[in-house]
Every structure is written in structure tokens, then in C-alpha cells.
Amino acid sequence: MKLRLNQRNIPILATFAVFVLIYIVGSIMYRNFFSLRVLVNLLIDNAFVGVIAVGMTFVIISGGIDLSVGSLVAFTGVLTAKLVSVYHVHPLIVIALALAIGAALGFTMGNLIHHFSLPPFLVTLVGMFLMRGLSFQLSLSSIAIQKNPFLFSLTSIGIPLAKRLKLPLGTAIVFLIVVAIGIYVSHFTKFGRNVYAIGGNEQSAILMGLPVGKTKIMIYTLNSTLCALAGVVYTLYTLSGYPLACVGLELDVIAAVVIGGTLLTGGAGYIEGTLLGVLILGLIQTFITFQGTLSSWWTKIVIGILLFVFILLQTYITKTSSLSARKA
Amino acid sequence: METNHKIILEIRGLTKTFPGVKALSGVDFFLRAGEVHCLMGENGAGKSTLIKVLTGLYKKDGGKILYEGRPFELSSPVEAPLHGISTVYQEINLIPALSVAENIYLGRQPMKHGRIDWKAINQGARAALKKLDVNIDVTQPVSSYSVAIQQLVAIARALDISAKILILDEPTSSLDAQEVEQLFSLIRKLKAEGIAIIFVTHFLDQVYQISDRITVLRNGELVGEYKTAELPRVELVARMLGKQLEEFVSESGEHLSTKEEQTRKAFLQVRGLERKGVINAFDLDIREGEVLGLAGLLGSGRTEIARLLFGIDKAHAGKVLVDGKEIDVSSPRKAIDAKFAFCPEDRKTEGIIPDLTVRENIILALQGSKGIFNTLSKREQTEIVDKYIKALAIKTPNSEQSVKNLSGGNQQKVIVSRWLASNPRFLILDEPTRGIDVGAKAEIQKLVLELSHEEQMAILFISSELEEVIRCSDRVAVLRDRQKLAELVGDQIEEKQIMHTIAKKEVSE
Amino acid sequence: MKSWLMRLKSEQTQKVLWPVVALCLILLFNFFFTPGFFRITIKDGHLFGSLVDILNRGAPTLMLTLGMTLVYASGGVDLSVGSILAISGALAAYLIRPGYASGILEYPDPPTSIIIAVALPLLLSLVAGAWNGFLVAYLDIQPIIATLILMVAGRGIAQLITKGQIVIFIHKPFEFVGGGFLFGLPFPVVLTIIMIALTFFLTRKTALGMFIEAVGANPTASRFMGLKAQRIKLMLYIFSGFCSGLAGLMICSNIRGADANNAGLFLELDAIASVIIGGTINGGRFTLAGSVVGTLIIQSLTTTILTRGIAPEVTLVYKAIVIILVVLIQSENFRKLLTGYIRTAKTNGATVPAHAVKEVK
């Protein structure tokens, strides 16, 4: 892919610059911060967030929002754990089923949003309640997946990078693949471009004869399917299912997407930015763990401050560099 | 020209009702292959509605549509191109944040190896625009270009779709003579290829230049179908308005004389104002009670002058004096505090507040300068709003209608009313009559003259319609290539002289 | 009569109509199936009953909704309302019993005056709102992220004040704010009604409401009209902060304790949902009445679930079903579909041609 060095890339470059900046600061401040392991951990630990964030980027670019993601991850986890541990169904079948349920939920929400012109916020809020409620129906307590060779192997396969360090298939690699596909879809497919058009101006998109309804339904279906996939990733990450898992995840995901430069009003954004957004949120957390002396409340305050500093830097770099770009 | 081609589209008894409005009632319309068919009528007559029913945006309430002899009804505009119908809608419908090239190819991108071929898109877009004589960077977002360019991009998109029926709903409202000519030569070519073209405009000249047939609508009802050659202008106007148009009062000779002009107080003085790359340094004087016209071709910098004066864009150099004192116009707010007002050319993005009512849209600017608590009473509001609804014949069921439900021309009238009502000392009108029908256009021109000559308002009048500039202005500043070339006064204000000034090459550069 | 009919037909009323219908349906259900739901008795001169509970418990959310409606109409959103609520409550409790979190159980002498206990937290809420407004209006940060900062950090600040403890207290005058009665009604309800009336007056009887909608719906056009969008937005976030602060005092006073971690948790979701159910558009028209009804719908639903004793683990499923129905009722397409079915059923399959249903003038 050709890197287009124009105005539109500036926000992403700014975001990247800030990421590097924070990373350098961390490396100076803390021992062991500057290591491959920390970077790989960022990918592993945030894999499930990232997978959803890719889907959410499409949703937000189209001018919508999806609040159901956290609950759907929890539901997928509980479903997988229960079917595998209690009913001994083969994991592959379970994964397929989970993805199908995710797709069905997204498809339903998309249809409601499109055909009845309902606000996405409310429809997906209902999706959020429903999936959380259904998770409770499956199990009230958490379920561990024990001794399932297939799932265990999924967690242990990976590309070795160093001693006792590999890029695991089940989390990091899935994440990177989804990002790559996301970039491809958003730049090089008609569907991807239609998403931008709908978010840019839905009325115009209709008048231009774009398949607005179909695209919208596809967006939510895609997002929920990715969410279910993230649920599987999360299940592999924890090897368990927990009905209260990922409460409030939707906000983290939305934050990552928006920090990545996507406009909540729709029409603009990049998957590349989202990848950076996810990594930056992860980095803020890593920072705080390495710091290691903050009390619970100071943790929150410092997260807020870092978030603020980061956004300020991002805005500042974007502004000055686009000014100088315009002058040139 | 003889057009005995076969009828490709047949509409009978088409009816469409909106809450409180009968937009179309029992309209018949016949379109033949290889003809240019003008759809005429006042603002709100139902022209755009007919088009939108045809392309499937609205569902018809009654009537019959036959396309190539078969019953025809689309459920959404997605299907229109599939049936060979390509449309330029009245309001510019492009995706602002996407590039020009992409806007031309959205929904029908060329693919290569399973992915969108961006190279082909950019090349194709350049070629498509070249046919219209537009040379711009097609990779820039559409929103970075002026309304006129956007209109041309929308046209380029429609022309690029191979179609049997091409619908153009007021495509020329922001274009000037040169671009229109370019467009017409393309239309003639398409016509020769047997394509049927529906063309909507309020410019009578253009109607007689290009069309074969005219269908006139009034208040949603069919007045009749005529061969253009057989319908004299006055007749056409009479059919549209349902009455004879009263002769326009001011003859073009009645400008303020040079002498009288100089005795008036110089209200606004602009000295060396410039913005690099957009408009070169220029001086400008406007006196109280005077209308200064700006003439120039597309992209010559007229809008830019207006934006600079109103503080929307920041000037890099120069100063603005009011009553001899330098003032700061670095933001619209400050300009308004100096009693300036600016009616922008792009009504969709810079003008209307779609969800608000007609009443609110009209009083907003006036209320804005009064502040939050000094609220206009209901009675005052109604008075103002009713005055303009009547004066400009704004077609709306009542003043509480959402402005988004008005026809394009009527929205424009609302925006103009807003600024006329705001009682400024200095009023900038950028293309105020865009998409407005003949009757209302005369009305607006009359109001402009009234405000200036009777209420001593200083007015900067911008229009791509030269005739209009000539008619309204006491003085005309001529622009070319982002530079003010000359000022014409008195008898110099006539078409030939202006065209001559624009065309004249600078001898010494 | 005629003007009344006109009003019923106007767009604004149309928008509120369906939420009201939804609310009525929920109440009607209870009227028939939940015994005692409509019983209102008078205890010690106070009204007492489930309906009063709905108002009383809904009062803090209503406050948040009020601020949220305006912010939402201006094209923004305020995620930090829950956190500001917690801060305000925490500060009030701290002022009343400053040593509690560090183990000193005594009250200060002389006891904290109610004026301080109310004024300082509200002041702090104003500051918090101003911070949000500053980020959104002047630094041009996307509202969701700008307010997320305070949403996260705000809880930290609240916990910093209480040191993570739940600070409990006894302070009769202050307890009146959230637990007192006026005219037989719980004071929070009275306060909320006053605030609603005030907001209505400020936005609808002055030009402010129109300005907010204009700024939200078309910022560019508003700028050209010289509307001070930045200042208006700043004011709205400050107002939202103030409303959250009041809500915080109500809750803290009502439970006679400040729970920095849990007070107002996830309440921003309820507030935003109320606003949307009420028909307010993000950047555009707002309807205060709609938002109020929206909150009442959500609160009635909660009270219904609790009163009927639905098992907690299925509560969410019920909530989901009811909310989707409430939302669907508001969709014109859905109603058409529904009446279409009914009509087809009645006419036994014969569809009515669309043009036969003409507008009657």
C-alpha cells in the first residue's frame, strides 16, 4: 500500500508520533520498559479490544455506535466455556456457533436500525442488556475451561520471537490479521467506501444511489461478528467464561477508535489510526503498572491526566503540521 | 429542430402529497428520446418532487409511470442507475469529506485484482472533469472547493454514468456563462446520441438555448406542454406565474450618477486587503445607500472578497475602515458587531438550519445580534416573518414548517429574508438569487434597491448572472484571477464593457 | 379547541406523543397486573406509594437528563455526569464529616453549615462542567473523549476525597435536600420540577433554545450568524455539571452517605437513553418534555421490575424487551407495518391502494 503523504495522513502520523513519544518517556523512566516483551504484551493483552475496535471503526465511520460489544464478548465466552466444559462439544463447532450468533445479533440490530430508522444508541443498548441477560441465563458464575487440548494448543501456537516470547496465534496474530483485513476493506472495497459515504452524508449517499440500507446492515453484522471473534480471543486469553466479563468495554473500544482519529460524527477515520488508538490506551495502562505506587484513586486520576496530555499533544501536532503543510 | 422521437417515459396523473402540501396533483409528463425537455415552474411548483418520485426517493401517492412502455416504479434511488437513469439533484449531493475523484466514482468504482483501482479512478475523474473544462486536483476533498466547482463535479458524475435518461435539476444555478456553454455543448452531444434529458432551470435564456420542449407546472398542477420554438418568453412567464410579470421598475440606466455618488459619505473603505494564494491586495470603497456589484468568472475571487470582509477567512494584510475608523473584522462575530451581514452562496452547508422552522430560520440572525435575553416577542416575529413570506412569495404551508421541507428555491428565499431582516448597515449578498424563479428574483432585486436607496444600506452584490449585477449595481468592480482589475461606474455598467474588461489582457504585467 | 388540535398536530408534540403512549402502556400494565401499584397513601403528611417512588428515584436521573438534553442538542454528549455526581456527593459528605475517612468519627464543632455543604459541591460541579466545556468548545476535542477524561478521573477525585470509604453522616438540614418533603412531595421531586420549569423557561421563553439547536444543527451557518457557539457550549457543559452536582447532593443526602465508587455509576447511559427516547437529536431539535418522559419510562420499568419481584438474573432480558418495544412504538415504519397487518387481517388480504388514503384537509 502506498503511503499517501498528504493532509489526511497527518492525524495518523501525529498519533503515531505521540505513541513513540510516550514509549520513549516510559523507557527512560522505568527499567525493562524498553523491551520486545512489553511491545508484544501490548498486542496480546489488547488483542480482543483491537479486534472489536476494527469493527467499531466501521460503525463509527458510518455515523453509528454499538454499545453491545462488551456483553457480546461475555456471552460468547460463557457460551464457549459452557459448551466445551459442560457439554463437551468440539471447540471448532462452538466457535462457529458463536460467530453465527454474533452475526445474527448484528444482523438483527442492523435491520432494526435501518428499516425502522431507530437510533443505533438505543438498539445496541438493548443488544447490550439482552446479551448480558442471556449470559446470566447460561451461567451465573464463571466457568473454567479445563483440559481441552484443542483450545490449549490454540493458545500455545505462535511465532517465536525470543526466548520464552512468542507472538501467539490465538490473540496477537488474529488481531493483526483483522487489522490488515480491516485496512483492506476500508480502502479497497466498495463496501468500505460506502461506509465512508454514509457517514459523510447519508442523504447524499442515498441520492447517489448507494446501497445504504444493505451497507448499514452489513456494518452491524460485521461488527458483531468481529465481536464474537473477539469473544473467542478473550476466551482463549482467559480460558474461561464469565458473565460479568468486559463490563464497560464498549467505552474503551469507542475511546480507542476516537483517539485513533475517527470522528464520532461519522465520515472520517482510519483503521490504522484505530490500531494506534488501541495501543495507546494499552500503553497508558502499562505505564501505570510500571509506575506501581499509585493508589486506586490516583490511578484513575493519572489515567485521566495521561489521556488529556495525549489528546492535547495529538491535537497540537496535527494543527501545527497541517498548518505548515498548507504553507508549503 | 424536429423531435419526433418515440416517447421513452410517460407519466400520467402523478400525485404526491406531503403533510399540508399537495406537491403534485395529476401531472402528466412525456419525455422523448433525444430531446431536451425543460421542466419549468415557480419555486415550489413541484419540479424536484416529480424528479424524486421518478428516481424512487419518494413513493408516489397516485398515477402511473411508464418507462419504455412498461409500468415503472422504483423503491429507492439505488435502482435508478440500473435502469439507465442518471440524476443531478438540485441540492449538491456529494460526500464532502471524500475526494473529488471518489465522489465521481462512488458506487461504481473500477476494480482490479479484487480491489479498487484508485489510479483509474483519479485518471477517469480528471478526464471526466476535463470535458467540462475543469482542471482541479481531484485527490482533494470535495468540500475544499467552491459551490460552483461542486456543482460541476456532480454534473461530471452524472454525465459519466451511461444512461438513457439524464436528469439535471438546476445544474447551472451557480455557473456562469462560460461553464454553461461548456455544459450545453456536452448536452447537445448526448442528445445527438439519443439520450433523453430533463432539464430544470430558472434561467429563461438557457431554456431557449437548449431545450426542445417545455412542460410548465404551477402549484403542483400541470399547466401544459409546449414546443419551445412555439412559446414566446412572455407567454412562458405568464404560464408559470399564472399572470403577467409586471415590468421590472428599474431600467438598467438608472444608476447613481458619478457626481451624486461622490457626494455620498464613504461608509466602508478597504485598503490593501489580501489573503495569499486566494485574493491579491485590493482597495474597495462602498458608500451608504450604494450597491457595489462584483463581476468576474468562476473562481475569480468574488466569494473570497466577501469572506474576507466578513471575517470568515483571516486577511494576511490590509485594513478595513468604517466611517474612517479602522475596525477589526477578524471573525464573523466582530463583523456583525460592526453591523455587517453576509448571505452566503452555499445555502445547504452555510445557510439553512434544516430542522428549525421557517420562522426561526428567518429571525435567527436578527435575534443573534440582539442576544439571548432580548427576545423578540411572538408578535414581532410573526410580523417580520409574514412580511417576507409575502414579499418573496415563500411557498410554505405555514411559518412553523421545518425549512428542510421547503423546495430549494424557497429555502434560498428564507436565507435571503434572514439577512434582509437583520437590519445591517452593510449587507453582502453572495449569489442571493441562486435557484430562485423569475418572479421572486425581480422581487429580491427590488428589495435590494429599496434597502440601499431608501434605507441607506451599503450593499455588496455578487452574482454570476451578469444581467442581474448590471441591473442592481451603482458601481461594479471587475475581478479576474483573484485580482481586482477595474471599477466601472455610470454608463460603463453594461454587459459588453464588463466582458471586455474581464477579457482584456493586462498589457504590462 | 381548534388551536388545541393544531398543537396536537405540531411536530414537537408529535415527538412527545409516542413516548407518552409508551409510558402510559407501562403504567397501564401495572394498573391491571401489579396490585397496589397505584395505591397512594398519606404517611406523616407525605405521599407514599410506588408512583411517588418512581418520581423520587427518578429525580437524580431527571436532573442529569436535563443537562444532557441541552448538551446533546448542541451536538455533544457528556459522559462525565456520573462522576461529577459522585464528586459533588463526596465533597458534601466530606465537609459534613471531614475526619471520617481517616478514622475520626466525630463531627466538626460547630457543625458544618448547610450552606457550605450545598454551595461548595455545587461550585466544584460548575468547575468540572467548565472544564468539560473548555475542552469541547475551546480546545475542539471531540465531546465523547473530552468528557471521558473527567468520567475516569472524576471518580478518582471523588475517591480521593473519601479515601475510598463510604462516608456516612447525620446532618438534619442537609438530609432535607434528598430526603425531605415539601407540599407532601419528596423534596428532590419538587426541586426537579423547579429545575425543569427553570430550564424550560430559560430555553424556550428566551432565544437560548433556538441558539442551541442552531449551533448543534449547523455550526457553520451559526458562525456566519455571529452566534457565540463556544460560549454557548461552555455554558451548556457548565449547566450539565451543575445538574449533575445537584443530583449528587440529592443522592448523597438521600442515603446519608457518599459512595464515591458507585454513586451514579452507569447513570450517563440512562440519561443519554432518556434523551434519545424523548426524541432529541444529536445536534438539532430538543424536547425537554420528551426527555422527562424518557427518564420516567426507564424508572417506571425499574420500579416495576423490583415491585413485581422478577428474578435479578432475568431482569436485563425484560428490560431489553420492554425498551425495544418502547423504541419500536416510536418508529413510524413499525407502526405502519403493524397497522398494515391489522388492516390486511381485517380486509382479509385485500390491500388498500396507497393513493386511496388521501390527506384530508
Added chain:
Amino acid sequence: QCKEKHDKKIVVGFSQIGAESAWRAANTESIQKEAEKRKDCIELKFSDAQQKQENQIKAIRSFIAQGVDVIAFSPVVESGWEPVLKEAKDAGIPVILSDRAVDVSDDTLWVTFMGSDFVEEGRRTAQWLVDNYEKVKRADKTMDKVRIVELQGTVGSAPANDRFAGFREVLKDHPNFEIVKTQSADFTRAGGKQVMEAFLKAEGGDKIDVVYGHNDDSALGAIQAIEEAGLKPGKDIIIVSIDAVRGAFEAMIEGKLNATIECSPLLGPQLFDAVEDLALGKELPKRIVTEEGVFPAEVAKEVLPQRTY
């Protein structure tokens, strides 16, 4: 002060659930204070997970990356730790569980578990009711069974599940007790108050004998609702709950709460004793039990001054 001399500082990574309650805040404070006391030999890396398992996992993985000597954590939920604990084991870092056990197939993944037992707390609460049957079953109410309403914790959370189960485990052998209503009060005061209000409307105040709160705060909220309904909590309706926080003692002194079952958060000293032992290569028991008590209203006055949370 350290128990013994060490060659170098022991770096301990502690991942806390969050600060969701006063109980948790006390737990954190106990740990941080104790680490401060032993700063000659202990360096504490503290991380707050804000009630999220994913954050806890991230923190533990980050501890591994930082190369700490010992990892300790209060798991937010029992399961889901297998992969990350395996990583810790591979890296040779011992893991101590505090406050809650984990559900893993291989119990060599952790060294020791210290802290309370939620099921046991539920059992003790029920047992207190059974033991005080005479007081609980009041003569002025003529129902044949003791009618209990339950204020659950957050649906699906481990303490809620366990306190729910433990309570029923004891009561199932006592048919003269009946749980008539149960709702989630989310472990909060506001929740407890709102739920209790609804219970009072639905059941009528005179048909409720006992309120069982999964934690003190929800019970304290319920007390207010009862008062506002014109009844006397602690007399007209018996109230029991779990945690034994300071607020509960104040309520007991006022006679509004009848008993609270302790669940001690003060695990700091125990934790760092264990850490030091580990560093010295001592063998640790798999389970370290914390002293906990049942506090009836009668002892409230003398105990309150000693409460630090």
C-alpha cells in the same frame, strides 16, 4: 519492620481488583501500609484493575515483564487465570492469592491462598438467624414462617453467588425460614434503599421479618427505606448483613442493625509474612485462614473504636 534480614529487596507485584467498596479500600490500605512498614526488604508494585479481569491479567503480565520476585493478587473472579498463571510459573515467579481462590486445573500454579470464604460468610449469617430464632420470629407477627427478603450483590459476581449459596445451604434444613423475595442491590446503599422500597410496597412491611444484605451497605440502605415507611428497623424488621464495616457498627449502636458478619480485609501483615517466608525458601501452607467473627448488636459499642474501615 521486616521479620528477618534479606540480601536484597523483594519486589512484590500486587494486582488489586479496584476500589469498589470501603471494604476493598481498607484491604488496599492494609497492604500498602504494611509494605511501607517493611520498606527495608519489600518493594511493592501496586496496580488497580478497576474491577476488570482483563486489567488484572494485563497487570500480572506486566509484572512478569518487569521481572518482579513475587506476584500476589485478589482475583476479581475465580476462573480465567490459567494461561497467565502458567506464564508466571514459566517465568519462575511464585503467586499468592489473597481474598479469593482461583479455579485452575493445576494447583501448583499458585503457592498459597489467604483470605475469607464467601460461602462460609453466607452460612454464618444464616446460622445466626437460626440461633436467634426466638428473637427473629416475633410474636406480634402471626405468620407461620420467618419471612426473609434478600438484597443480593451484583448479579454474577463471586461474593453474591457464594453468599447466596452459603445462606441457602444452612436454611434448607430449617423449613421455618422462607426467602420470599430476592433482588440485586448491587452492593450499594442506593440500591439497597430502592430495592427495599419496592419490597415494602410489594409485600407490605408487616409481612417481612428479616432483611439479609449481601453486604452492609445495601442493608444500611434498606434500613433507611424501612424507616421512611414508618417502621423500626432492627425491631419491626430484623436486619443482618456481611462485612462489618464501620457504618454497620454505628447502625447497630443505634439499634437499627441486628448483626454483621465479619469478613476481614486486613490481609497486609499476613501477605508480607508469606512473601518473606517465600523469599527465605520456607514452605508455605496451601491455605492461610484469616480470623473472622460474628458481631451482634450487643458488642457494637466496644468494637467500633477499633474498626479502621
